[in-house]
Amino acid sequence: HPKAQIKRQVSELRDSYDFLIAGGGTVGLTIADRLTAAFPKSKSFLTRPSLLPSSDTLAENVLVIEYGEIQYAPGGFDPPQIVFGSQTPNAPAAWVFNSLPNPDVKNKTGLVLAGQVVGGSSATNGMFFDRPSRFDFDTLWTQAGSSEFDSSKDRWDWDGLFPYFKKVEKSVTFTEPSPAVVAKYNYTWDVSAYGGTTPIYSSMPPFLWGDHSIVRAAWKEMGIQVPRECAGGDKEGLCWIPVSEDPQTSRRSHAGLGHYAAVNASRPNYDLLVRHQVTRVTYPKGLMSGPPLVEVKSLVGGQVFNVTAKNEVIISAGTLQTPPVLLRSGIGPASYLAKAGIPVVLDLPGVGSNFQDHSGPSISWNYTNDLNLPDLPAAMLDPAYAADALVGFNSTPARGPYTLAMANSALYLSLVNMTTSHTSIVDKIRAIVADGSAASFLPAEHRTNPEMIAGYKQQLLSLAEFYSNPKSPSIEVPWATGTSARLIALHPLSRGTVRLNSTAPLEQPILDFRTASNPIDFDIHLAHVRFLRKMIDTDSFRAYGAVEAGPGVDAKSDEALTDYIKDTMTFSFMHPCCTAAMVHKAKGGVVGTDLKVHGAEGLRVADMSVLPMLPSAHLSALAYAVGEKSGLGVVRVTELQDVPRCLDQSSVATGKDAALLSGTAVGGCIKTVVCTGLKKRSVTDA
């Protein structure tokens, strides 16, 4: 890491910044990279270049405030580990959250982590780099935002996001696997799904565990399709998934490297303040006189101070830490804030609400025959094999077991393709909307809140449509090795909360997953278990004498299987989301399609909390895409054609043209323009 721009105390900060980003994680650093990127005057189409500042380039001054430090971030399975799946030694700092006990699932508690380091969770995650399905956006998000967002220029449908997914993975380094590796593992891909310009790497590891083939063969026997590529929006079947690794070194690629270390040496306008906590924002002159002041606490000296930005403050502290910042600021559900003794600044019931995560049970089996396959994880216990694995990891290009992260393939299946009972599940979802009982499945504090109820009903109706579609995945089963498989429900109906710890509001918040609090989720888990356990009864498994261990062949009734599901339920597959949702305020939303907080000037949220609903994917590729797209310098105006000048209403009125000085744009639309003699303002069309 070049350290020139790392700041450690307030005295090192400059007098003013254009943008302030609270949280130097996956999304925050992606945005900071975009905003601070200089674009040369020579490429500008400025009508009056003489109006430019004297420097050669135009860029924004940005301050990122990060709770954690710069730390080396090893991959999920890197030396010196010899046991696959064990805890990574020297992993960077992370928050460890334990949820409230869940009465619907035997009072179990859930565990979820979040990165507490420059790079955020991208520096600690499992490096599985899949993308959502087009129906996540075109059905779920679009309907969650309808009708209020129907005419919005910021399109969060598949076509609106796909360019940013492509941009995430650097085209030159989405390295196609070598012919030898392809011949060995039959990898398939489609290069047209990739291509981009940012230094986040993805690649297909040149190693798979030997028992990988057993499960893949079983799924094929069950008639499951094997698409050539699953990153292009269509994601139903048995998919190869890239990992976020450098293809030469197999070292983790993450936001701290790609969007900070790789760029900051040449950017004096990109400051990073580490070991500081953003505690809250304040509006001394009222909510419409933003951007707000940002209250910051040093984690080293303990001093508290305020900073602000000329243009905008962007909260990017992650799904679990963004709500606490807003709640401490008095922005959140009025009834909750009143109880917590926090003066209400802005009543937004969606803050810390609508909490979702991927959850699900697992199934397991035993092989009674000797597998007699090469490259099983147990081989790492052989000193010679482990030593060669280490040599392979340090070779160029890297080879061997350490090049594989958590997994790089998975099964995605729709409910329609798993069970004929999908119609009764869909009918049940529609029925609770129609008969008005949907509200009873919300957290108690929302059951009489018209905004939260309206939003939930809309989500349920979009889920009913989603579950009726044979192309929308209901389950993911990631696969690498072993004798158990996790059946991840991708689109739960239950909603939880993230609330402050009343006795220690600056510490970690209190999480209530409320997993399966809507009992229809159990119907969905049951359908998943009933279908997937069939794999243990295929020729592929029989060849190795496989015997079902869990649920166990005697567990046949719904009651027995539900009991088993509760026993093996994981509440979080580390994909918390949706606690500051991009939904209209009338439906419990917190931000609009431009990610601006409803009713608060100069304040945005940009991280995984803005998702309205969970996608059919792990979240990091989406997090980078959200960072790229979030309306903040994604595409410089210099990349647009035929925008000769900036006309502002006031200049039109006076008959004068104003020269475009600088600006940022999204897709084909200019978002922000600076005109000579005029204040920065937003326009929606060019």
Ligand SMILES: Cc1cc2nc3c(=O)[nH]c(=O)nc-3n(C[C@H](O)[C@H](O)[C@H](O)COP(=O)(O)OP(=O)(O)OC[C@H]3O[C@@H](n4cnc5c(N)ncnc54)[C@H](O)[C@@H]3O)c2cc1C
């Ligand atoms: C253990 C784990 C495994 C995962 N596995 C995968 C996987 O295999 N594949 C995948 O695609 N996704 C995975 N994910 C999910 C994915 O990495 C995250 O969803 C995504 O990176 C979140 O991005 P974000 O920008 O919303 O938040 P983060 O990247 O977490 O960034 C938030 C940042 O804000 C900082 N912060 C928090 N509070 C404050 C504050 N008050 N003041 C200042 N700074 C603050 C944090 O330190 C952090 O750096 C995993 C996540 C975890 C935790």
